[in-house]
Amino acid sequence: MAETALTAPLRSPLAQVADRLAAATRTSGGAIRLAELPFLAQLNVRLDAKGAAAAAVGLALDLPLPLQPNTVVRAGELTALWLGPDEWLLVGPPGSERDLESRIREAAGEEPVSVIDVSAQRTTLLVTGPRAHDLLAHGCPLDLHPRAFGAGHCAQTTLGRAQVVLVSRDEPRAGFWVLVRSTFAGYLADWLLDAATEYV
Known part of the structure; x- marks a missing residue:
């Protein structure tokens, strides 16, 4: 029997790049961690x-x-x-x-x-690690220094020309959530992976 939209298992917008995100995390030596938090x-x-x-x-x-x-x-x-x-x-x-x-x-x-x-509208990327600020600063017009955009702050902005909601998490070393429209998620993941090459 063919799978329909009602019976097919959920597939996250970034399922096809999950391995690449994990590989970048492994090779960065802890400087950067990239992961999708799907289906929030x-x-x-x-x-x-x-x-x-x-x-x-x-x-x-x-x-x-x-x-x-x-x-x-x-x-x-x-x-x-x-x-x-x-x-x-x-x-x-x-x-x-x-x-x-x-x-x-x-x-x-x-x-x-x-x-x-609007759960299906966006997916969430987790960006953490000691170089998370530096990585995001490559393509975000906001001042991401903790004094200006510290824990517990959020903003509607752009990252690598994609519209996102950026959240500075409130736990120690928790990094950022990047909420991006599902249709731009693959593009933004590729952008992050490319920008992270200097740390891996």
Whole structure:
């Protein structure tokens, strides 16, 4: 029987380069680590940041929505990224999309809220290691020095001409998440691998 879209196993956008990412990590001597974090739940949430729904959603998720521009709040397996004055990206473990959406809608009640599952829209690249800042600085216009873009910050920017959401992780030596549209993921992985050649 032929596989259909409903029965075929999930295939990540970067499955074809996983071996190359792992090889670059091995040969860099620990300077760079590149890996895909596939299938993370990603929900775009829009609501009035000053309304009752924002506080209610934060309580329901046990994760207050960040109100400072370009900041990140993390609690357990959930991460909320500030994308705009009334817009956030909620990132959670794979398969949690429906549960998170249900909790958000229930908490918001009658308040206006928009919750869109964008999990299939992007994949996530993990970039860590002592040279992670240097690697990303090759193609990102932001000042990535920890004083300017330290732990707990995020930004919508470009990397190697691809639009990304860049997240500076909050754990020690945790590096960066690079959230990129699935259609550009292969291109960006190739760009990162090429830029990393001086460290491998």
